[in-house]
Amino acid sequence: MAANGTTAEATTGPAMTANPAALAQYLGDLAWRSVATAQILQQRAENMKAHEAAGMPPLLHFEAEEVLDGHTLQPPTNYRLLRVTRCGTDALEQYVRRAAAPVIVVDPRAGHGPGIGGFHRDSEVGMALREGHPVYFVVFDPQPVEGQTMGAVVETLARFLDTVAARHRGKPPIVYGNCQGGWAVALALSHCERQAGLAVLNGSPLSYWAGEPGVNPMRLLAGFTGGVWPAHLLADLGAGTFDGAWLVQNFEALRPEGVWKKYETLWAHPERERDRFLGFERWWNGFYFLGREELLAIVNELFIGNKVEHGEVVVDCGCRADLTRIHTPLLIFSSYGDNITPPHQALAWLRSVYRSTAELVAAQQRVVYLLHPKVGHLGIFVSADIALREHRAILHYAEKISQLPPGLYEMQLAAATDQQGVAAASFVSRRLEDLQFEPQPPGFDRVQQLSADLDDIYTKLVSPWIRLLGSKPMADFLVRSHPMRVSRQVWATSLPLGGAELSFAAGALEEAKLDDAARERNPWYRAERAASAWVEQSIAAWRTLRDEGAEIAFRQLYGSDGPAAVTARFDPSQVAPPASA
Known part of the structure; x- marks a missing residue:
């Protein structure tokens, strides 16, 4: 046939x-x-x-006003914080409740411009408005500030969290991080223990060496x-x-x-x-x-160095980004159809940071994961079907997630929806020891x-x-x-x-x-x-x-018997660079 x-x-x-x-x-x-x-x-x-x-402005479906410009901060960055004021097609803003927790959506900065989290009416931004939350959106300019570092970006996001909380009488925001935006949010929350009501990490890698053959070949690229x-x-x-x-x-x-x-x-x-x-x-x-300094830190310390799991990433002020310092409840959304950030890279870090379920509970931390069987990487952020089902449910049950007893849970969604179109959710207790994702495979x-x-x-x-x-x-x-x-x-x-x-x-x-x-x-x-x-x-x-x-x-190449098992160190410290460099 x-x-x-x-x-x-x-x-x-x-x-x-x-x-x-x-x-x-x-x-x-x-x-x-x-x-x-x-x-x-x-x-x-x-x-x-x-x-x-x-000037390549953000491609948002929603109208917004600027709240804070990262250029005015110390250290300065090319990030800006916007507040969504109106939906471009209908009045979704009519559902916003004054007492509701604010939502901050942080889009990925990985080659494209901002907008993917609010590209359509049925998007992360749209679902947050529909659930009654005031919504803020983090964007960035096409060109970085000269000398901009990864630490400066982390500090800027932490300041944005503080700013939004202050605008809502100290109510901690729900922060949504997409891909790069997700790991940047995780670093900001672990940087000097910033707080949020709930952190949603969508397709966000935190365990950079983890993976499965044939699932995400990008992790092998540095080896070649x-x-x-x-x-x-x-x-x-x-x-x-x-x-x-x-x-x-x-x-x-x-x-x-x-x-x-x-x-x-x-x-x-x-x-x-x-x-x-x-x-x-x-x-x-x-x-x-991206600026040279920021790019090299990302590649060296995260993707190749895999230093996040061990709390070895140092931001500019000298404070380490230690994931054990995150006391904000986490919801990790990943998909087996994602070849950029499969569940291996989204979840394996938990076994490195917390040695057992008992240690996770003792840390008073709540981690919920939601797995999709087939949606691709971009679909996690931009698919209208995913927004209407998964993201709507995440936001609908955000308060319930934050009130779960400490531990590890899997969020499971029912096929049926209620009269408002929200899928029923259950939270099944899981053991950290049962996660089958290896955080430290050999060779890397x-x-x-x-x-x-x-x-x-x-x-x-x-x-x-x-x-x-x-x-x-x-x-x-x-x-x-x-x-x-x-x-x-x-x-x-x-x-x-x-x-x-x-x-x-x-x-x-x-x-x-x-x-x-x-x-x-x-x-x-x-x-x-x-x-x-x-x-x-x-x-x-x-x-x-x-x-x-x-x-x-x-x-x-990199197995125990490969040629890279023994490497010769070369020290060019005696070779002087050009005098005018």
């Missing part, structure tokens, strides 16, 4: 060749769809240019690139800033069949997919920047050592020369020529692919009315769908082989 439910009879040669009119209709519709898709790509390029020209030094080099070439387009490119490379599916779905039904595609792409192609400690050695060589021997020879014009050129931007901007109206010929072809095909509203019944179209599904499956099969091969190679 062919893919997508098409039968062999529908896609065989005799059934199609018996009706030449169907072939002619298919070819006409194919031409129309191809040109319509090209026009949508042209519109994406123009939207991207307009967004960049406007040599660690942090390539990121250090890119930041030096960027005149002190790291282009977030590299992070987005890595994300797409993780699941290339998803990239094929995105464009193939658009091509199959451009008239139906246009608005959805353009809306999401406005956010997806807004590439933000050797990657950490290799990364430190190679970055030491790069920092002392290469980086000073790159900084000396680099310039802002060169950095701007590298930004403009990045493949993620070029592949989008090549369709702009000022370039051949998106020029006058495209408009002329679109007009002619539109006038000829070649689009086929009943294309689903055309056997040639159904054969095209089957072929496209085969291509997607082939790409997925190749990606599986790639990831399995990476796991085998990693074990060979």
